[in-house]
Amino acid sequence: MxxxxxxxxxxxxxxxxxxxxxxxxxxxxxxxxxxxxxxxxxxxxxxxxxxxxxxxxxxxxxxxxxxxxxxxxxxxxxxxxxxxxxxxxxxxxxxxxxxxxxxxxxxxxxxxxxxxxxxREREGTEGGTGERISSQLKERAMDEAPVGITISDPEDPDNPVIYANAAFERITGYPVEEVLGRNCRFLQGPDTDPETVARMRQAVEDQDPVTVEVRNYRRNDEEFWNQVTIAPLYDHAGELAHYVGFQQDVTDRKRAERDLETERDRLALLNQIVRHDIRNDMSVALGWGGELAKRIDPADEDAFERIMTAATHTKELTEAVGDLVDILGTADPELEAIPLAPVLRTEVDRVRSNFDYRSQSVTIRGDDDLPTVDVWATPILASVFGNLLDNAVFHNDKAAIEIEVGAEVTAETAVVRIADNGPGVPDERKREVFGRGEKGLESPGSGLGLYLVDNLVDTYGGSVRIEDNDPEGAVFRVELRRADPESHST
Incomplete structure (x- = not known):
C-alpha cells in the first residue's frame, strides 16, 4: 500500500x-x-x-x-x-x-x-465503552455476590437457567454447568411445601415479584431452607425478557425460630403451673394467715408479719413470672388504648388489701386524684404499677411505709410517679436495679419485678427511671405514650 x-x-x-x-x-x-x-x-x-x-x-x-x-x-x-x-x-x-x-x-x-x-460513551449509552465497562462490572459483582443469583429465559421451554453465580453453587452444591439449561425446580424434594411452590409458579405466570422461604435440597440430598426472591426483568420495549432469582440459605435462622417456638411452649406450661397451682396455694395460705392474724400473741407479731410478707411476695412473684412469660412468648405484642387511672387504682387497692395484716401501717395517697387518660399498652399494664408498688413495700425499711402516687399528662405522654419513703437508690445503681436478678434489703424476692417493669415499658414505647425523693426515698417515674387527644382530672 x-x-x-x-x-x-x-x-x-x-x-x-x-x-x-x-x-x-x-x-x-x-x-x-x-x-x-x-x-x-x-x-x-x-x-x-x-x-x-x-x-x-x-x-x-x-x-x-x-x-x-x-x-x-x-x-x-x-x-x-x-x-x-x-x-x-x-x-x-x-x-x-x-x-x-x-x-x-x-x-x-x-x-x-x-x-x-x-x-468514550457515557455510562449506560447503548453500544458505548461505558456500557461495556458497566456490564463487566455488574457481571463481576453478581459473580462475587454473597447470595445466589440466577437468571432464566422465559422464552425458552420450561424457563431454563441461563446464568448462575458462584454463590448459587456454594449454597446448592450444584456446579454451574449442571444448572444451566434446567428449571430451578430440581432443588425441590420430598418435603418441599407444594403450596409454596404453587405461590412461586403463580407469581411467575402473573409476572409478579415474590419472596418465599422453601425447603430445598442440595446436590448431596441435604435439606436446607432457601429464602427465594423471583422478579421479572423487562426489556426497553417493556416486554418480559428474563426472570432473576435470589437465593439465600436461612437454615440457621429457621432452626433458631424452631428452637424459640419450643421454648415458648415450655414457657406456656410454666406459666400455667405458676399462675394456677402456686398462686392458688399461696392464696389459701394467705387466707388462713389472715384468720390467724386476730389471734396472734403480740410477742409473735413480728415473726407472723415476716411470714405473711414472704407469702404475699411469693404470690405477687407468680404474677410477675406469668407476665414475663407473656412478654417472652410474644415477638411483637399489639398495643391498645388502656385507661390509665382504673388500672392504677386497682393496683393500689390490691396492695392495701394484701398488707392489711401488718400491725404497722402501709399508707398510699394520691390515687383519688388521677387524670383520665388512655395510654398505649397491653392488658398486663397493671404489672408495671403492681411491681413498682410491691417494690415500694418489700424494699422499705420503715415501720410506717408511705407511698405517694400521681400522674401528669402532656400533649404526647402520661407520666406516673410512685414515690416511697424507703432507703432510696444510689445514683450508681439507678440503672442497674432494672437488670435481671437485682434485689435489695436482703429481700426474699427474685429481682424479676423491676426487670419486668423495664421490659414492659420499653415494649410500650415508653421509659422508666428512678429519681431521689425529698427528703428520703425513691421516685419511680414511668413515662407512657398517650393514646387519646384530651385529658382532665377526675
Missing part, C-alpha cells in the same frame, strides 16, 4: 491517531487528530514542539495526572518489548471521556508507538 493510500485510510478513521518515534516526538497524525488539536486545548493533545519539548515531554510535564500516566506507559513501550495497552481517561472539566489505546510498532529497526483515542 503506497503512502498516499495509507494517509487516506488514516484520515478516514474517526479515532484520533498519532505516531510517536523513539524520542517521543509526533511523526504522523491523521485528520481527526489534527482537527481536534486545532479546536481544543486538551491535556492529551498538546502542541508538539511547544517550548522546544517533544510531545512525550510535554505530556510527562503536564499537571494532569492522567496525562502523566499515559506518558509513563508510552515511554515503557518505547523502551521495552511490551505489548500494547488500553487506558480509560476520565472525563475532564469539559466533559470529555476518552478510551486510549497504545500499540508499539517496530519498522526498519526503529521503535514507534501508535497512540489513538476515541470518545
Amino acid at each position: 503506497d503512502s498516499g493510500l495509507t494517509r487516506e485510510v488514516l484520515d478516514a478513521l474517526p479515532a484520533r491517531i498519532a505516531v510517536l518515534d523513539g524520542t517521543g516526538r509526533i511523526v504522523e497524525t491523521n485528520a481527526a487528530w489534527r482537527a481536534f488539536a486545532a479546536e481544543r486545548d486538551h491535556p492529551l493533545v498538546p502542541r508538539d514542539g511547544d517550548e522546544g519539548r517533544t510531545y512525550l515531554e510535554t505530556l510527562a510535564r503536564s499537571g494532569n495526572d492522567q496525562a502523566s500516566t499515559v506518558a509513563t506507559r508510552v515511554r515503557s513501550l518505547l523502551d521495552d518489548d511490551h505489548a500494547g495497552t488500553e487506558l480509560a481517561y476520565r472525563a475532564d472539566a469539559d466533559g470529555d471521556a476518552l478510551r486510549i489505546t497504545l500499540a508499539p510498532v517496530t519498522h526498519d529497526g526503529d521503535r514507534f508507538v501508535v497512540l489513538h483515542h476515541a470518545d
Whole structure:
C-alpha cells in the first residue's frame, strides 16, 4: 500500500491517531487528530514542539495526572518489548471521556508507538465503552455476590437457567454447568411445601415479584431452607425478557425460630403451673394467715408479719413470672388504648388489701386524684404499677411505709410517679436495679419485678427511671405514650 493510500485510510478513521518515534516526538497524525488539536486545548493533545519539548515531554510535564500516566506507559513501550495497552481517561472539566489505546510498532529497526483515542460513551449509552465497562462490572459483582443469583429465559421451554453465580453453587452444591439449561425446580424434594411452590409458579405466570422461604435440597440430598426472591426483568420495549432469582440459605435462622417456638411452649406450661397451682396455694395460705392474724400473741407479731410478707411476695412473684412469660412468648405484642387511672387504682387497692395484716401501717395517697387518660399498652399494664408498688413495700425499711402516687399528662405522654419513703437508690445503681436478678434489703424476692417493669415499658414505647425523693426515698417515674387527644382530672 503506497503512502498516499495509507494517509487516506488514516484520515478516514474517526479515532484520533498519532505516531510517536523513539524520542517521543509526533511523526504522523491523521485528520481527526489534527482537527481536534486545532479546536481544543486538551491535556492529551498538546502542541508538539511547544517550548522546544517533544510531545512525550510535554505530556510527562503536564499537571494532569492522567496525562502523566499515559506518558509513563508510552515511554515503557518505547523502551521495552511490551505489548500494547488500553487506558480509560476520565472525563475532564469539559466533559470529555476518552478510551486510549497504545500499540508499539517496530519498522526498519526503529521503535514507534501508535497512540489513538476515541470518545468514550457515557455510562449506560447503548453500544458505548461505558456500557461495556458497566456490564463487566455488574457481571463481576453478581459473580462475587454473597447470595445466589440466577437468571432464566422465559422464552425458552420450561424457563431454563441461563446464568448462575458462584454463590448459587456454594449454597446448592450444584456446579454451574449442571444448572444451566434446567428449571430451578430440581432443588425441590420430598418435603418441599407444594403450596409454596404453587405461590412461586403463580407469581411467575402473573409476572409478579415474590419472596418465599422453601425447603430445598442440595446436590448431596441435604435439606436446607432457601429464602427465594423471583422478579421479572423487562426489556426497553417493556416486554418480559428474563426472570432473576435470589437465593439465600436461612437454615440457621429457621432452626433458631424452631428452637424459640419450643421454648415458648415450655414457657406456656410454666406459666400455667405458676399462675394456677402456686398462686392458688399461696392464696389459701394467705387466707388462713389472715384468720390467724386476730389471734396472734403480740410477742409473735413480728415473726407472723415476716411470714405473711414472704407469702404475699411469693404470690405477687407468680404474677410477675406469668407476665414475663407473656412478654417472652410474644415477638411483637399489639398495643391498645388502656385507661390509665382504673388500672392504677386497682393496683393500689390490691396492695392495701394484701398488707392489711401488718400491725404497722402501709399508707398510699394520691390515687383519688388521677387524670383520665388512655395510654398505649397491653392488658398486663397493671404489672408495671403492681411491681413498682410491691417494690415500694418489700424494699422499705420503715415501720410506717408511705407511698405517694400521681400522674401528669402532656400533649404526647402520661407520666406516673410512685414515690416511697424507703432507703432510696444510689445514683450508681439507678440503672442497674432494672437488670435481671437485682434485689435489695436482703429481700426474699427474685429481682424479676423491676426487670419486668423495664421490659414492659420499653415494649410500650415508653421509659422508666428512678429519681431521689425529698427528703428520703425513691421516685419511680414511668413515662407512657398517650393514646387519646384530651385529658382532665377526675
